[in-house]
Amino acid sequence: MRFLLGxxxxxxxxxxxxxGTTLVALTSGVAFGAFTIGSWxxxxxxxxxxIDPYARAMxxxxxxxxxxxxxxxxxxxxxxxxxxxxxxxxxxxxxxSTPQARFWTITLxxxxxxxxxxxxxxxxxxxxxIIRKLNGDFEIQVxxxxxxxxxxxxGGVARYVLLLRLYDTPIGVTTRAGREVSMPAITTSSCx
Amino acid sequence: xxxxxxxxxxxxxxxxxxxxxxxxxxxxxxxxxxxxxRLAPITPVNSVVPIPAPTAExxxxxxxxxxxxxAVCRYDLTRGPLKxxxxxxxxxxxxxxxxxxxxxxxxxxxxxxxxxxxELDLMTTAQRAQLPEDEDVTxxxxxxxxxxxxxxxxxxxxxxxxxxxxxxxxxTLAQAxxxxxx
Numbered sequence: 001m002r003f004l005l006g007x008x009x010x011x012x013x014x015x016x017x018x019x020g021t022t023l024v025a026l027t028s029g030v031a032f033g034a035f036t037i038g039s040w041x042x043x044x045x046x047x048x049x050x051i052d053p054y055a056r057a058m059x060x061x062x063x064x065x066x067x068x069x070x071x072x073x074x075x076x077x078x079x080x081x082x083x084x085x086x087x088x089x090x091x092x093x094x095x096x097s098t099p100q101a102r103f104w105t106i107t108l109x110x111x112x113x114x115x116x117x118x119x120x121x122x123x124x125x126x127x128x129x130i131i132r133k134l135n136g137d138f139e140i141q142v143x144x145x146x147x148x149x150x151x152x153x154x155g156g157v158a159r160y161v162l163l164l165r166l167y168d169t170p171i172g173v174t175t176r177a178g179r180e181v182s183m184p185a186i187t188t189s190s191c192x
Numbered sequence: 193x194x195x196x197x198x199x200x201x202x203x204x205x206x207x208x209x210x211x212x213x214x215x216x217x218x219x220x221x222x223x224x225x226x227x228x229x230r231l232a233p234i235t236p237v238n239s240v241v242p243i244p245a246p247t248a249e250x251x252x253x254x255x256x257x258x259x260x261x262x263a264v265c266r267y268d269l270t271r272g273p274l275k276x277x278x279x280x281x282x283x284x285x286x287x288x289x290x291x292x293x294x295x296x297x298x299x300x301x302x303x304x305x306x307x308x309x310x311e312l313d314l315m316t317t318a319q320r321a322q323l324p325e326d327e328d329v330t331x332x333x334x335x336x337x338x339x340x341x342x343x344x345x346x347x348x349x350x351x352x353x354x355x356x357x358x359x360x361x362x363x364t365l366a367q368a369x370x371x372x373x374x
Contacts, residue, residue: 006200013204018211025216049297049340057216059294060223063230064254065347068288068299074255102303103284103351105259113254115246123248126259128283128353165257167284167351168301 026058037183040075040164044172047073064113072101072167078111078159080186086162088116088154090191092142094162096184102168103127106140108152109161116160118153125150138184162186220293227253227294228266228345235266238274240348240368245358259353261361265346265370269339273315273373280308281350281364283357287312289337290345298337305335312337313373314346346370 032052035042046055047069059066067074079085086092098104107124110116115123125140131150132138141147144156154160164184171181220226230252235241242263246256256262267274278287280302287310288299302310312335320338348368350361 002196006196009197010200010204010207013201014207014211017205017208018215021208021212022215022219025212026219047296047299049295051295053216056293056295057219060220060226062254063225063227065227065288065290065294065345066296068286068290068296070299070304071286071288071301071349103353105257107257107259109255114251115248115258117248124258126351126353129355163255163257167286168303 025054026061037075037181039077039079039081039186040183041077042073042075044069044073047071062113067165069172072165073169073171075164075166075183077162077164077186080188082188084188086142086160086186087188087191088157088160089144091147091189093139093187093189094142094152094184095137095139095187097137097182098127098164098184099166099171099181100169101127101166101171104164104166106152107163107165108142108154109163110157111159111161113161116153116155116157118155120146120151120153122151122153125152140184223293227290228292228343231264231266231345235264237266237268238370238372240265240278240346240365240370242362242365257349260349260351261358261365263348263365263368265348265368266343267314267339267346267370268343269314269316269319270342271372273313273319274370275373276310276312276314276346276368276370278310278348278368279364280305280310281361283353283361284351285310285364286349288347288349289314289339290347291339291341292343293341294345295340297340300335311335314339314370316342 033043033045035044045051046066104127105124130138140150140152142152144154240263246258286301288296290296314337317338348365350364352358352361
């Protein structure tokens with residue numbers, strides 16, 4: 001009797017620990033090999049056959065097709081340079097320059113990876129259409145209400161994700177995160 | 193008594209670790225909402241079909257890049273290798289290969305291919321091993337891609353650098369072909 005109770009306890013603990021950790025790992029986004037520059041993070045191996053089992057499980061679960069490394073690199077940003085989560089009710093400025101690439105795109109998604117509807121139907125900028133300063137740098141106003149220049153509307157959602165994709169770029173698995181690559185700064189300027 | 197309880201708890205935690213690893217490894221095989229399953233109803237096997245661009249109302253997969261026109265060839269190599277030919281658009285074109293479970297095992301862009309048309313032969317490792325010797329020699333100017341799985345996805349994407357060039361990007365993809373080799 002005592003043995004059966006013990007076994008039962010053991011199995012219940014095992015189920016909780018096992019399934020609980022799996023759920024936490026897949027929903028909180030545990031992934032190895034993160035390549036971080038500023039507020040931006042890419043998982044280079046997710047675009048190759050060497051993708052780790054956690055990322056593999058996450059992709060199978062959310063239905064995403066990761067950008068292949070021979071195509072480009074996707075950098076995700078979920079918070080600004082001070083670590084504050086990106087909030088669609090605030091005015092956020094993305095400014096600076098990107099690493100070398102033939103083309104790049106910057107796109108705003110909700111946290112599920114869906115585009116957000118807005119009156120001017122703008123969800124992204126490409127490197128070709130963005131308005132630049134004289135020195136080649138750019139400044140994007142990510143804000144709920146209309147702004148002059150490069151305005152990327154947030155639709156007022158509580159949380160959003162910015163994706164900067166570099167296409168045909170020399171940055172790769174051998175690149176070290178560091179001074180030689182510069183990514184745009186993300187700053188929250190005002191919140192209601 | 194206390195000692196025995198601790199032993200049972202420790203055993204439970206160890207077993208939990210095993211369950212964690214097994215579920216993480218098995219999850220991709222049991223997923224019903226992965227990219228392949230989402231695309232299967234709208235993509236016939238071994239032919240290139242355009243995929244609707246993502247909008248705020250509907251996107252087939254999460255995190256699709258709206259600056260691109262996209263076409264998919266859902267392939268099945270069980271009857272033999274496939275030939276893929278994708279003309280390149282003026283701006284930027286790429287071809288990415290995914291396994292049944294969404295692993296991006298190979299990707300190439302127009303510049304790396306170095307031609308006006310990206311031409312590739314897709315086959316399994318076993319099919320490649322069966323290639324006659326002399327054919328392997330001429331393979332120098334043939335790009336052969338080995339698929340780790342018998343079925344999977346080829347995603348052909350053409351960039352529209354401005355919204356106005358989306359039509360041209362789509363038209364380029366409409367000429368892409370994937371078909372069994374003769």
